[in-house]
Amino acid sequence: MNPQLGIMTWGDIAPDPLTGQLPSPSGRLTHVLELARTAESVGLDIVGVGEGHGAHRVNQDPFLLLSALSRVTERIRLSAAASVLTTADPVRIAEQLSLLSLLSNGRVDLVAGRGALPQDQDLFAVPSHLREEIFEERLDQLLDVLRPGPSDLLGDFRDHARDVELPATGRDPRDLVWAASSGSPRSVLRAAGHGLGVMLNVMEGEWRNLLPYVKAYREALRGFGDRTSARVGLAVPALVIPDDAAADPWRAAVELAHPYFSAGTRTYGAASPEDPTWTLDEFAAQCAPTGSLVVGGVSEVVEKLAVLRHELGLERILLRVDINGLPHDTAIQTVRLLGEQVLPQLREQHMPGEDPPRLHG
Amino acid sequence: MNPQLGIMTWGDIAPDPLTGQLPSPSGRLTHVLELARTAESVGLDIVGVGEGHGAHRVNQDPFLLLSALSRVTERIRLSAAASVLTTADPVRIAEQLSLLSLLSNGRVDLVAGRGALPQDQDLFAVPSHLREEIFEERLDQLLDVLRPGPSDLLGDFRDHARDVELPATGRDPRDLVWAASSGSPRSVLRAAGHGLGVMLNVMEGEWRNLLPYVKAYREALRGFGDRTSARVGLAVPALVIPDDAAADPWRAAVELAHPYFSAGTRTYGAASPEDPTWTLDEFAAQCAPTGSLVVGGVSEVVEKLAVLRHELGLERILLRVDINGLPHDTAIQTVRLLGEQVLPQLREQHMPGEDPPRLHG
Numbered sequence: 125m126n127p128q129l130g131i132m133t134w135g136d137i138a139p140d141p142l143t144g145q146l147p148s149p150s151g152r153l154t155h156v157l158e159l160a161r162t163a164e165s166v167g168l169d170i171v172g173v174g175e176g177h178g179a180h181r182v183n184q185d186p187f188l189l190l191s192a193l194s195r196v197t198e199r200i201r202l203s204a205a206a207s208v209l210t211t212a213d214p215v216r217i218a219e220q221l222s223l224l225s226l227l228s229n230g231r232v233d234l235v236a237g238r239g240a241l242p243q244d245q246d247l248f249a250v251p252s253h254l255r256e257e258i259f260e261e262r263l264d265q266l267l268d269v270l271r272p273g274p275s276d277l278l279g280d281f282r283d284h285a286r287d288v289e290l291p292a293t294g295r296d297p298r299d300l301v302w303a304a305s306s307g308s309p310r311s312v313l314r315a316a317g318h319g320l321g322v323m324l325n326v327m328e329g330e331w332r333n334l335l336p337y338v339k340a341y342r343e344a345l346r347g348f349g350d351r352t353s354a355r356v357g358l359a360v361p362a363l364v365i366p367d368d369a370a371a372d373p374w375r376a377a378v379e380l381a382h383p384y385f386s387a388g389t390r391t392y393g394a395a396s397p398e399d400p401t402w403t404l405d406e407f408a409a410q411c412a413p414t415g416s417l418v419v420g421g422v423s424e425v426v427e428k429l430a431v432l433r434h435e436l437g438l439e440r441i442l443l444r445v446d447i448n449g450l451p452h453d454t455a456i457q458t459v460r461l462l463g464e465q466v467l468p469q470l471r472e473q474h475m476p477g478e479d480p481p482r483l484h485g
Numbered sequence: 486m487n488p489q490l491g492i493m494t495w496g497d498i499a500p501d502p503l504t505g506q507l508p509s510p511s512g513r514l515t516h517v518l519e520l521a522r523t524a525e526s527v528g529l530d531i532v533g534v535g536e537g538h539g540a541h542r543v544n545q546d547p548f549l550l551l552s553a554l555s556r557v558t559e560r561i562r563l564s565a566a567a568s569v570l571t572t573a574d575p576v577r578i579a580e581q582l583s584l585l586s587l588l589s590n591g592r593v594d595l596v597a598g599r600g601a602l603p604q605d606q607d608l609f610a611v612p613s614h615l616r617e618e619i620f621e622e623r624l625d626q627l628l629d630v631l632r633p634g635p636s637d638l639l640g641d642f643r644d645h646a647r648d649v650e651l652p653a654t655g656r657d658p659r660d661l662v663w664a665a666s667s668g669s670p671r672s673v674l675r676a677a678g679h680g681l682g683v684m685l686n687v688m689e690g691e692w693r694n695l696l697p698y699v700k701a702y703r704e705a706l707r708g709f710g711d712r713t714s715a716r717v718g719l720a721v722p723a724l725v726i727p728d729d730a731a732a733d734p735w736r737a738a739v740e741l742a743h744p745y746f747s748a749g750t751r752t753y754g755a756a757s758p759e760d761p762t763w764t765l766d767e768f769a770a771q772c773a774p775t776g777s778l779v780v781g782g783v784s785e786v787v788e789k790l791a792v793l794r795h796e797l798g799l800e801r802i803l804l805r806v807d808i809n810g811l812p813h814d815t816a817i818q819t820v821r822l823l824g825e826q827v828l829p830q831l832r833e834q835h836m837p838g839e840d841p842p843r844l845h846g
Contacts, residue, residue, distance in 0.1 A: 185548070216545075223550075282610075285610065
């Protein structure tokens with residue numbers, strides 16, 4: 125099966141490190157809406173919006189943006205990727221998810237995340253030593269409430285409530301919810317335990333490092349007797365330029381991306397002072413065939429995605445295209461190339477009977 | 486000044502008491518969106534969406550609906566009327582309000598409500614004896630967070646958070662927030678204390694009963710030295726038919742509305758077993774010139790609204806048009822008549838220099 129190919133944004137408002145230009149909040153919102161509409165117009169399958177808080181964000185509530193997107197798109201899937209469950213009320217999240225599923229004709233899903241940023245945990249007062257427990261309880265409760273009929277919420281981290289019920293969406297909770305993983309045994313086993321798809325969120329390192337987690341996930345699902353629900357997705361930063369943009373398009377893309385990607389891909393959006401900066405050579409290694417980042421001319425990107433799809437068995441690929449103050453036109457170019465060139469070539473490569481693609485270089 | 490005239494919905498999914506027909510959740514969402522688009526197309530000023538929870542609702546998150554509406558309308562104001570602050574995190578509400586203000590070009594505001602339904606208080610575990618205190622603290626915190634710059638949240642009913650900041654909307658918090666009142670001295674004095682507009686939510690009784698509250702509100706504002714921010718709004722159920730629909734259009738409108746309005750205007754949406762049912766005569770008294778409900782032919786409705794506007798000094802009128810399973814076409818007819826006939830006649834009556842309108846009958 126062809127994987128879903130799409131884009132994602134974290135909605136951060138960051139200055140362009142080259143020019144110092146900082147978009148306004150409404151300017152960034154306009155950008156985000158335009159990225160999504162462009163993604164649909166060029167035939168991509170999905171758009172994801174992450175969650176973040178603070179003054180330099182326009183994604184405090186991913187569902188609010190996805191609801192707006194549900195009216196200006198018709199076909200593309202909409203994903204809250206990720207929605208931070210640790211800091212939220214599972215009833216509110218289930219309500220938003222159900223309502224938006226109805227509003228969008230069933231196009232929406234959610235990637236349940238634990239939340240990585242300490243300042244967001246502080247904003248909603250999540251004690252760090254209880255983060256895993258809170259997340260697990262809330263994920264259980266979210267899935268309970270999303271099942272048809274009334275549920276009782278009787279956990280430790282939320283006041284009890286009985287007979288909680290939502291308008292019926294007609295959708296299986298496992299179709300509505302994925303589990304986020306930044307690559308830990310616990311997170312992939314948790315996804316398997318719930319029969320959920322797992323969305324790997326990767327910002328650096330060699331993609332081969334993900335193989336043990338994917339293997340553990342699939343084995344755990346088999347161990348639970350679940351042979352049907354395995355779904356693996358990957359979210360990763362990306363920048364694509366035309367093959368004819370330079371003599372060495374891969375090198376040109378790496379040089380174009382470096383000032384942006386080196387300053388903020390590992391933090392949540394804008395760079396933080398503790399964030400190590402990659403030299404150009406270090407960054408190039410992240411973009412090489414062995415690295416996780418999807419940066420290059422169209423041909424290299426097709427090859428990288430074909431390998432990732434094959435080796436990790438991906439059902440969904442979300443490419444984060446508006447990294448850390450990157451000019452909007454450059455992000456739009458990536459979206460256009462993904463839909464107009466990468467997607468058709470990727471589907472062609474994946475015709476039944478063909479050999480699996482090989483690693484480049 | 487002419488008041489804003491608009492419609493509101495509570496998004497409840499109720500069976501038509503005459504036919505037993507129950508709309509689907511997605512059918513009701515389609516209705517709500519169509520009511521709002523129609524309101525804009527006929528020139529009304531505002532559309533409000535209330536908040537409610539449970540399986541027979543599509544308004545669990547008013548902001549989610551308003552966000553969708555921000556894309557399918559261009560000019561009409563959008564109000565979360567009311568958003569239940571007692572059961573919500575003020576940071577989340579402030580985030581949604583700010584984000585939606587940016588998304589809608591500043592068209593959005595919120596009516597902060599305490600929430601009337603015990604089952605919703607149970608769902609989010611609000612102890613009834615603390616309801617007023619919780620609401621007051623959250624209203625303070627909401628207004629704090631909406632002011633430019635970072636805020637510290639240090640109350641009793643939410644974990645403390647420091648340096649909370651939102652993307653700048655460029656709007657005064659008092660432009661973004663109204664205070665709901667179902668007619669109590671405490672609620673109008675609270676609104677005055679914060680310099681907020683007060684939105685009176687009325688479902689029965691004589692409108693004259695509201696006069697002392699409006700007077701107390703205005704006097705309190707003057708007492709606080711605030712001469713500029715008085716704003717009084719009224720939300721009330723309504724049904725309008727054409728003047729030529731019957732020999733006695735008022736009587737015809739009352740008879741048309743009775744099966745729907747008598748079963749659920751006083752509860753939040755769908756009727757509850759404890760809800761007393763009005764006989765036709767009792768209901769007609771609610772719709773008479775002395776009653777609060779806005780039911781009749783165009784002429785009677787113009788007259789009632791002119792009186793209410795004048796006597797209460799209204800800046801905003803929100804008419805709840807889709808009561809308790811009322812057929813969608815009947816609600817749409819009300820919206821069309823409000824925009825095409827009632828609004829122009831009301832504005833004409835209100836030309837400077839004219840006498841204030843008199844009570845009918």
